[in-house]
Amino acid sequence: MDKAKILVVDDEESMCKFMEIMLKKEGYHVSTSRDAPTALEQVKSENYDLVIADLMMPEMSGLELLSQAKSVNPDIDFIVMTAFASVDSAIEALKKGAFDYITKPFKVDEIKIAVRKSLEQKKMARENVFLKRELQTKFDFDSFIGNSQEITKLKKMAERISRSDSTVLIEGESGTGKELIARAIHYHSPRSDKPFVTINCAALPENLLESELFGHVKGSFTGAIKDKEGLFKVADGGTFFLDELGMTSPAIQAKLLRALEEKEITPVGGTAPVKVDVRLIAATNVDLEQEVKFGNFRADLYYRLHVIPIRIPPLRERRDDIKLLSSYFIRKYCQKMQMKEKIITDEAMKLLLSYQWPGNVRELENAIEHAVLLSKGNQITPEDLPQKVKEGKDIDLITEVQPSAPTLESIEKAYIFWVLNQTGWQKSKAASILGIDASTLYRKIEKYKLK
Missing domain, CATH: 3.40.50.2300 (Response regulator)
Structure with a gap:
């Protein structure tokens, strides 16, 4: 110094x-x-x-x-x-x-x-x-863009609970910003100087997920050539964010329940429990209460997780925020691409406001990045927006004004796309849920151009 x-x-x-x-x-x-x-x-x-x-x-x-x-x-x-x-x-x-x-x-x-x-x-x-x-500034609650009544209320609640050590369950569709809220809670909590560890439970097969969560001992399975600490241990003293928790198996759910209740885990192949001090924040894009009724999710774990629930509304339920989010993303990508900040025309904004945004804020961000990159002048016009936004393809099958009569093919396409999103595009798992074999699923993905 x-x-x-x-x-x-x-x-x-x-x-x-x-x-x-x-x-x-x-x-x-x-x-x-x-x-x-x-x-x-x-x-x-x-x-x-x-x-x-x-x-x-x-x-x-x-x-x-x-x-x-x-x-x-x-x-x-x-x-x-x-x-x-x-x-x-x-x-x-x-x-x-x-x-x-x-x-x-x-x-x-x-x-x-x-x-x-x-x-x-x-x-x-x-x-x-x-x-x-x-980090506190980067992951401040104000970094969750939105001033609609729903988002203002959500941010105030999240800020209050950040000071506690209670388990939090964040519910919301894909692309709504669940991890952003989880990070903000962590970096404004007493654990902010400790690790913030994340995992997407839907992205890994069960045996690998169990090892990642709880660790394993040498020789516990083929390929376990040395002891490995699980992410629970890595997060010790800090916060562990489990995304897509609703996609876990009953065996994983049982071990998660023990981790919550006993504050201890047992590595795969191990016999001695290991104490851990972790605040758990879980997120799901499925209705866990319904999953409990269907027998797909443990009721006792659900009630342990449901101490403080936070629901992030989809973008279509907070259309007041679309203009604000669009301006933010335009500024972000113009700065990134080192160009003068562009203006979005009223016609283009009307299209953004009328689109249903099934991919929520993440899809809006991608659409704005696409428009900033392709627009030739200093304005973003309807022609610069992605095709599906221009055509309004992703509209609800049933609207409040006039119910439409969807074809069987459109329902199948929508359902396959929904299941793929729920499983994190794990095609074998999606095929199992759909009741078809993997080869049939691949053909339908090609047929419907689902990407």
Whole structure:
């Protein structure tokens, strides 16, 4: 740390002079004091990075100076100097918050190394505070764009529960921003300086998911060539975000229930449980209450998860936010592509407002990126929007105004697309749910051009 401010306190003038000359040569700003009461006044008036103080001084000991200086500035670092006979006092100083101690007589390199280590640690601590603030800003609740009544209420609730340690269940369709809310809750919680770990439960087959969640021991299955910590253990002390929890098997659900109730997990192939301290935030795009009724999801786990439910409404239910989101994404992609910010025409905005957005905010973002990239002038017109948005293809099969009569083929296409989305495009799992073989599913994907 360049030009760090150091205060040297010793009742021996020769020691003060020696330390001042030596440390100034190292590039530090150095002040000295011959007694602890004067040093304490200096600490009150100056913002020092480090105090180097002798333990044995008249009027006030180095130990007393340490305690009082820490009460004035808790972030100030201390290195104490002591004779060999008073090492016990030096250890007591460490217990009270001193960074290190040096025994007299010492080698010059000893004090240089101790000072360097202290200042480097202080620099790292400051950087960690800065990074934490950066993360809090990046994942602030205001980064969830929207000022509609539903979103304003949602953000206020999420901010309140971030201060607790309760389990949270976030419900919402794909693309609504469930992970964004989960991250904001974590980075505004008391666990913000601990890990935020995520996993998409629908993206992995059951045996691999179990190993990823809970870990495994060497030899527990083919390919387990060494012990592996699960993500629960990686998230210890922090927050674990389980996305698409509704797609887990009964066996996984049973182990998740134990993790919630007992605060412990057992690795695959292991016998000894491992204690974990994790706040769980789960997310689902299926109706878990209905899944419980159908026997697809454990009721006891559902009620353990449903402590604080948050529902993120789909974009079609908060159309007031489409203009705001569109402006945000236009600005974002114009900056990214290093071009002047574009304006969206009224005709193009009408199309965005009338489209149903089955992919929600994620689909809107993709549509805006597409339009920014393809538009030739400084305006985004209807011609610049994706074809399906221009044609309004993804309309509801039944509208409030006039029910339509969908064909059997359109219903099949919509249902296959929905199941594929629910399973994270795991085609074997989707085929099983649909009651068809994988080859038939692949043909239908090609037929309906589902991508």
